[in-house]
Amino acid sequence: MSNYHIKHLEEYYQVYRKSVRNPEVFWEEIAEEHFLWRKKWDKVLSWDFKKPKVKWFEGAELNITENCIDRHLYTRGDKTAIIFEPNNKEDEAEHITYKQLHERVCRFANVLLDKGIKKGDRVCIYLPMIPELAIATLACARIGAIHSVVFAGFSSTALATRINDSECKMVITSDGSYRGPKTIDLKGIVDEALEDCTTIESVLVAKRINSDVQMKADRDYWLQPLLDDAYSDCVPEIMKAEDPLFILYTSGSTGKPKGMVHTTAGYMVYTAYTFKNVFQYTENDVYWCTADIGWITGHSYIVYGPLCNGATTVMFEGVPSYPDFGRFWEIVEKHKVNQFYTAPTAIRALAKEGIDHLEKHNLSSIKVLGTVGEPINEEAWHWYDDNVGKKKAPIVDTWWQTETGGIMISPIAFATPTKPTYATLPFIGVQPALMDEKGTEIKGNQVDGRLCIKFPWPSMARTIWGNHQRYKETYFSAYDNMYFTGDGALRDEVGYYRITGRVDDVIIVSGHNLGTAPIEDAINEHPAVAESAIVGFPHDVKGNALYGYVTLKETGESRNHDNLRKEINQLITEQIGPIAKLNKIQFTNGLPKTRSGKIMRRILRKIACNETDQLGDTSTLLNPEVVQDIMDNVL
Numbered sequence: 112m113s114n115y116h117i118k119h120l121e122e123y124y125q126v127y128r129k130s131v132r133n134p135e136v137f138w139e140e141i142a143e144e145h146f147l148w149r150k151k152w153d154k155v156l157s158w159d160f161k162k163p164k165v166k167w168f169e170g171a172e173l174n175i176t177e178n179c180i181d182r183h184l185y186t187r188g189d190k191t192a193i194i195f196e197p198n199n200k201e202d203e204a205e206h207i208t209y210k211q212l213h214e215r216v217c218r219f220a221n222v223l224l225d226k227g228i229k230k231g232d233r234v235c236i237y238l239p240m241i242p243e244l245a246i247a248t249l250a251c252a253r254i255g256a257i258h259s260v261v262f263a264g265f266s267s268t269a270l271a272t273r274i275n276d277s278e279c280k281m282v283i284t285s286d287g288s289y290r291g292p293k294t295i296d297l298k299g300i301v302d303e304a305l306e307d308c309t310t311i312e313s314v315l316v317a318k319r320i321n322s323d324v325q326m327k328a329d330r331d332y333w334l335q336p337l338l339d340d341a342y343s344d345c346v347p348e349i350m351k352a353e354d355p356l357f358i359l360y361t362s363g364s365t366g367k368p369k370g371m372v373h374t375t376a377g378y379m380v381y382t383a384y385t386f387k388n389v390f391q392y393t394e395n396d397v398y399w400c401t402a403d404i405g406w407i408t409g410h411s412y413i414v415y416g417p418l419c420n421g422a423t424t425v426m427f428e429g430v431p432s433y434p435d436f437g438r439f440w441e442i443v444e445k446h447k448v449n450q451f452y453t454a455p456t457a458i459r460a461l462a463k464e465g466i467d468h469l470e471k472h473n474l475s476s477i478k479v480l481g482t483v484g485e486p487i488n489e490e491a492w493h494w495y496d497d498n499v500g501k502k503k504a505p506i507v508d509t510w511w512q513t514e515t516g517g518i519m520i521s522p523i524a525f526a527t528p529t530k531p532t533y534a535t536l537p538f539i540g541v542q543p544a545l546m547d548e549k550g551t552e553i554k555g556n557q558v559d560g561r562l563c564i565k566f567p568w569p570s571m572a573r574t575i576w577g578n579h580q581r582y583k584e585t586y587f588s589a590y591d592n593m594y595f596t597g598d599g600a601l602r603d604e605v606g607y608y609r610i611t612g613r614v615d616d617v618i619i620v621s622g623h624n625l626g627t628a629p630i631e632d633a634i635n636e637h638p639a640v641a642e643s644a645i646v647g648f649p650h651d652v653k654g655n656a657l658y659g660y661v662t663l664k665e666t667g668e669s670r671n672h673d674n675l676r677k678e679i680n681q682l683i684t685e686q687i688g689p690i691a692k693l694n695k696i697q698f699t700n701g702l703p704k705t706r707s708g709k710i711m712r713r714i715l716r717k718i719a720c721n722e723t724d725q726l727g728d729t730s731t732l733l734n735p736e737v738v739q740d741i742m743d744n745v746l
């Protein structure tokens with residue numbers, strides 16, 4: 112018997128030891144007993160972090176949707192797979208059974224085939240959190256098309272960049288979306304993006320808000336009539352273990368977004384296994400992850416991980432504050448949610464509203480609470496524990512990344528004793544290492560360093576789409592033979608990990624990864640701007656907010672600074688999306704630079720964080736005089 116379901120701490124340690132002593136035997140057992148394969152693998156793992164090249168279950172053949180849907184049809188056909196909770200509270204929730212999901216995915220897959228999409232083609236999905244989003248994703252996987260889901264809060268420029276980078280053939284979108292009291296013109300955004308894209312042959316449009324949209328002849332098609340006409344069964348494409356399943360873009364500290372490529376078999380095995388254990392999902396539980404499927408959390412822990420386990424997974428279209436801050440708790444009560452997984456930024460926003468909203472609802476169904484996306488501060492952790500979990504529901508603080516595909520460091524609910532702000536222990540098979548700046552591993556406990564992973568795990572991204580060299584440089588060059596996460600971490604006296612935050616120029620705002628470079632590029636496009644630098648500073652709800660230092664060109668004309676601030680944020684909204692807007696913009700006479708001309712963000716960060724007593728020696732700067740000037744005018 113394999114160790115598919117771990118229930119106790121001793122069992123965790125025992126299985127963990129097995130997984131690192133003999134990873135191949137361990138993962139082979141898990142894969143063999145709990146998944147549906149069309150052909151077994153020839154080799155469980157081959158790897159070389161120098162190239163870097165990693166292959167799991169090579170030679171195996173499968174289709175992930177058979178694992179997520181078909182295999183449940185006999186045992187769970189009438190069980191709810193997806194509960195869709197709409198934006199408007201008055202609208203009825205939709206319960207989609209596994210049988211219905213099968214039919215809807217098959218119909219959608221047939222529409223894709225009919226529109227000329229083949230195995231290996233890239234399909235961009237730009238949809239709100241409506242059932243079609245999950246269904247379109249699975250339909251791509253059904254026929255072996257590579258989905259690239261783009262979060263529907265991104266701007267047309269950001270969408271176009273992503274479509275072009277992976278040369279998508281199709282976009283799936285909707286007429287518009289609801290977001291709390293607002294509607295957003297998604298189709299208009301797509302139309303704008305497509306002015307700069309040459310590879311798109313067709314656009315499928317789901318009706319959501321019934322708005323008037325322009326439909327371009329021979330390119331744009333309403334989805335529903337096509338689905339109605341499509342055949343309700345679709346033979347799954349048989350995929351090789353290492354065939355790409357999807358591309359998902361994430362921000363880097365420099366350059367354009369990185370299209371992380373995830374492959375089929377390893378991703379499936381790892382997301383399913385982590386889901387089962389971290390959340391201790393048991394049959395008939397209702398599980399709700401509040402993330403958007405546009406992010407990795409939604410891919411792995413709304414769609415693939417839960418469905419692979421035959422779970423009931425909730426998809427919520429709206430926002431936590433609409434119609435009021437009681438919405439999450441109302442949904443928990445209504446659907447009797449057992450596992451609730453959200454982000455620290457949401458917890459802080461809800462905590463700010465007090466507990467009146469919570470007290471109006473019966474939350475007794477909650478068994479496990481989860482958090483992800485950024486470090487959770489102690490106050491938010493306790494608020495969550497005391498008021499939502501009533502001190503009875505363990506909090507799983509799950510640390511992982513778009514690149515890791517699945518949860519890497521986290522408690523296993525009920526097995527691992529939790530500790531506020533700690534992600535605790537490595538998950539089964541994960542071998543973390545803390546490194547010093549010279550590249551030596553820091554052994555022992557009560558230490559801190561840069562977090563790396565020493566050994567491959569099944570769901571790691573295999574490359575960056577179209578740029579393997581960048582993949583190597585970003586993740587495998589900082590330390591010899593290790594995957595570098597970009598995060599700092601400390602290890603306490605019992606070996607628990609606490610993630611301390613990014614050590615590069617990525618800033619996490621409301622749980623969203625934002626690279627400083629693309630934002631600075633957007634600002635620098637303003638005709639009045641000479642140069643700019645972005646840093647993060649602490650924010651009580653967002654975790655971090657963005658502080659921009661902007662130097663203007665010397666044109667002689669004086670510009671209204673408030674207008675300029677608006678224009679700069681407008682540019683950022685257009686180029687990236689509203690999530691990247693700056694909270695503060697300070698106009699400066701110059702930016703502190705090293706003698707080689709590199710902007711010293713460390714100094715700017717200290718100033719923005721009001722830590723000017725820790726500036727250190729600034730005399731070696733090229734232009735030390737600007738530092739005082741910036742400090743005198745700080746916002």
Ligand code: PRX
Pocket residue numbers: 361407408482483484485486487508509510511512513514534596597598610611612613619622623624
């Ligand atoms: O800095 C870490 C932070 O989020 C980064 C990854 O972001 P992304 O690829 O968008 O994926 C987020 C969802 C998996 C990490 O490098 N992060 C994520 N989870 C945690 C975290 N920081 C602290 N604690 C966490 N639980």
